[in-house]
Amino acid sequence: QKEVEQNSGPLSVPEGAIASLNCTYSDRGSQSFFWYRQYSGKSPELIMFIYSNGDKEDGRFTAQLNKASQYVSLLIRDSQPSDSATYLCAVNRWDNFNKFYFGSGTKLNVKP
Amino acid sequence: GAVVSQHPSWVICKSGTSVKIECRSLDFQATTMFWYRQFPKQSLMLMATSNEGSKATYEQGVEKDKFLINHASLTLSTLTVTSAHPEDSSFYICSARGPGNQPQHFGDGTRLSIL
Numbered sequence A: 001q002k003e004v005e006q007n008s009g010p011l012s013v014p015e016g017a018i019a020s021l022n023c024t025y026s027d028r029g030s031q032s033f034f035w036y037r038q039y040s041g042k043s044p045e046l047i048m049f050i051y052s053n054g055d056k057e058d059g060r061f062t063a064q065l066n067k068a069s070q071y072v073s074l075l076i077r078d079s080q081p082s083d084s085a086t087y088l089c090a091v092n093r094w095d096n097f098n099k100f101y102f103g104s105g106t107k108l109n110v111k112p
Numbered sequence B: 001g002a003v004v005s006q007h008p009s010w011v012i013c014k015s016g017t018s019v020k021i022e023c024r025s026l027d028f029q030a031t032t033m034f035w036y037r038q039f040p041k042q043s044l045m046l047m048a049t050s051n052e053g054s055k056a057t058y059e060q061g062v063e064k065d066k067f068l069i070n071h072a073s074l075t076l077s078t079l080t081v082t083s084a085h086p087e088d089s090s091f092y093i094c095s096a097r098g099p100g101n102q103p104q105h106f107g108d109g110t111r112l113s114i115l
Helices: none
Strands: A011-014 A019-025 A032-038 A045-050 A054-058 A061-066 A071-076 A085-093 A096-102 A106-111 B004-007 B010-013 B019-025 B032-038 B045-051 B067-073 B076-081 B090-097 B110-114
Touching (some): A011 A019, A019 A032, A032 A061, A045 A054, A045 A061, A096 B032, B032 B076
Parallel strands (some): A011 A106, B010 B110
Antiparallel strands (some): A019 A071, A085 A106, B019 B076, B067 B076
């Protein structure tokens, strides 16, 4: 079982819709959760991080964390074609800050 | 904030050449830096983790003598690919994080092509 699982996609949504990206993790002791966006041929860039159960909003992005169910999701409201990218989920524990587990990413296509 | 600069962006060189890639944290102190390699349409692959002033910790299967990592200061780490061969051609990406519970911030990556 992988530490972090993501559906590889592609997830296709029409422009203006809400894109919902999901990530599950196996280590119940995970405490930090990160979402990165990676455009084709580019390096990942940090979008959001979340530590506590519940929702965290930043502009059009909302991260949702449910530790009991061991999943974290990223919602993108009013999706734009420029949001088309691969979204990577990463988790780590506070007793080992340097050990990050990355998912393999979900490819999102936003169609005009 | 949290800007990581990586140079060069592109390198094309002949087989047998050694190539050095620099990774700098511009506005924070990077207690830990990471080096990744990514082949086309594949996932990030962690090569090594380095803490300032310490030897790097390499992932299984990564040759220490071929991929030399130096993390001499809190703002600079270098990766040297020694005696590079065509199979070393890849996209190399560094990242850095500050102390405590901080996320990784990635550099723009270096595309290495060995002829």
